[in-house]
Amino acid sequence: xxxxxxxxxxxxxxxxxxxxxxxxxxxxxxxxxxxxxxxxxxxxxxxxxxxxxxxxxxxxxxxxxxxxxxxxxxxxxxxxxxxxxxxxxxxxxxxxxxxxxxxxxxxxxxxxxxxxxxxxxxxxxxxxxxxxxxxxxxxxxxxxxxxxxxxxxxxxxxxxxxxxxxxxxxxxxxxxxxxxxxxxxxxxxxxxxxxxxxxxxxxxxxxxxxxxxxxxxxxxxxxxxxxxxxxxxxxxxxxx
Amino acid sequence: xxxxxxxxxxxxxxxxxxxxxxxxxxxxxxxxxxxxxxxxxxxxxxxxxxxxxxxxxxxxxxxxxxxxxxxxxxxxxxxxxxxxxxxxxxxxxxxxxxxxxxxxxxxxxxxxxxxxxxxxxxxxxxxxxxxxxxxxxxxxxxxxxxxxxxxxxxxxxxxxxxxxxxxxxxxxxxxxxxxxxxxxxxxxxxxxxxxxxxxxxxxxxxxxxxxxxxxxxxxxxxxxxxxxxxxxxxxxxxxx
Numbered sequence: 294x295x296x297x298x299x300x301x302x303x304x305x306x307x308x309x310x311x312x313x314x315x316x317x318x319x320x321x322x323x324x325x326x327x328x329x330x331x332x333x334x335x336x337x338x339x340x341x342x343x344x345x346x347x348x349x350x351x352x353x354x355x356x357x358x359x360x361x362x363x364x365x366x367x368x369x370x371x372x373x374x375x376x377x378x379x380x381x382x383x384x385x386x387x388x389x390x391x392x393x394x395x396x397x398x399x400x401x402x403x404x405x406x407x408x409x410x411x412x413x414x415x416x417x418x419x420x421x422x423x424x425x426x427x428x429x430x431x432x433x434x435x436x437x438x439x440x441x442x443x444x445x446x447x448x449x450x451x452x453x454x455x456x457x458x459x460x461x462x463x464x465x466x467x468x469x470x471x472x473x474x475x476x477x478x479x480x481x482x483x484x485x486x487x488x489x490x491x492x493x494x495x496x497x498x499x500x501x502x503x504x505x506x507x508x509x510x511x512x513x514x515x516x517x518x519x520x521x522x523x524x525x526x527x528x529x530x531x532x533x
Numbered sequence: 534x535x536x537x538x539x540x541x542x543x544x545x546x547x548x549x550x551x552x553x554x555x556x557x558x559x560x561x562x563x564x565x566x567x568x569x570x571x572x573x574x575x576x577x578x579x580x581x582x583x584x585x586x587x588x589x590x591x592x593x594x595x596x597x598x599x600x601x602x603x604x605x606x607x608x609x610x611x612x613x614x615x616x617x618x619x620x621x622x623x624x625x626x627x628x629x630x631x632x633x634x635x636x637x638x639x640x641x642x643x644x645x646x647x648x649x650x651x652x653x654x655x656x657x658x659x660x661x662x663x664x665x666x667x668x669x670x671x672x673x674x675x676x677x678x679x680x681x682x683x684x685x686x687x688x689x690x691x692x693x694x695x696x697x698x699x700x701x702x703x704x705x706x707x708x709x710x711x712x713x714x715x716x717x718x719x720x721x722x723x724x725x726x727x728x729x730x731x732x733x734x735x736x737x738x739x740x741x742x743x744x745x746x747x748x749x750x751x752x753x754x755x756x757x758x759x760x761x762x763x764x765x766x767x768x769x770x771x772x773x
Contacts, residue, residue, distance in 0.1 A: 307706035341719055386716050436717040442678045455707040466547035467695040476626050477676040479581055
């Protein structure tokens, strides 16, 4: 893996007991300062109300001392990302987000810029899914057919955001999250899956990968193995 | 729509308070008898343990007076379906199921035979998703990339099986089922979506479409409209 990648991958923007992004405030601020970022481009493509969505994020992050602008307000999205020092890719529908990123030619631009260390990447939920190897372990409904499930690949494994180990309700016969992830693990092409609980996030700093936030994660491996990790755990081995 | 299609589309095989398929016994028996079927081919492709899955279904349905065999036991799946009078496509992962149906050339064969009235189709969960216009409203994880999300199209709308209108739990910030379906409804290509509660099923009899079973359904339409239907409701208008 590259030694210069800078990314912060949140399970979600909302976490029980906190206002929007509040649980991640310190990590986001540290991450942006460390990367000398004062202007942050927000990518609202996972939802349809670009202005409304950007305004909500701006309202939270601007008071922290950064300036948020929506990628949709630039005449050319590819140029804007090429000139950016940092982007925040918000949550919503992963299929819609990945389709739009491919449509605008942004997947390869983001991959290349993050890889060479010239773009700091923050993702949340769908924005975290598209930052991984593939979107095979999104929770979202496949509302649009993307050109591939392969994603940006900032990390070489998959993430399941909003990870939860409870069933929807005891009378409901739909599958549990673990059953769904284990179906993926049975596939020949399956990569390891990190189930990020709400409130958890991954901090990618070159060859270092740290689990941060107010909740932990569960690693699913081939053969049915499952390993629990608490926040503040070094999980850099996942980059190898 | 064709006037000869025969199909029974179950939300799920399991329903709280019933053993496997028990809630649907009368409907399945009537459906098979009406179509002069004594031998039923079970399609286990949505799961990986073909023998085990087929055995579970056979154990339930054989005592009802029919003979279940697994499609995987035939030397040529396309030939077997071409010679069959009825198939039962079981649940599991919709993406895996659709991928395998395309891989074996079965989508067009099933579509043609059901259309001309020479194949009676029973589906459950993933087996119901693939019978509709597309798999855009499956609940399943996209564990494999299918050649398209377009499906067999026995009905010209989408179904959301295992429909439930409650959130997973109040502290969890993941989307509700309604939010997910409404994201689809915002797409330009969206068809109407029928959310089939567990225990509900659709009976396709030519130009007639009846809601059957021990639970109802919810119809999602463009513009945020939502309409509730009880079992034993005639919903033939959905075929127009």
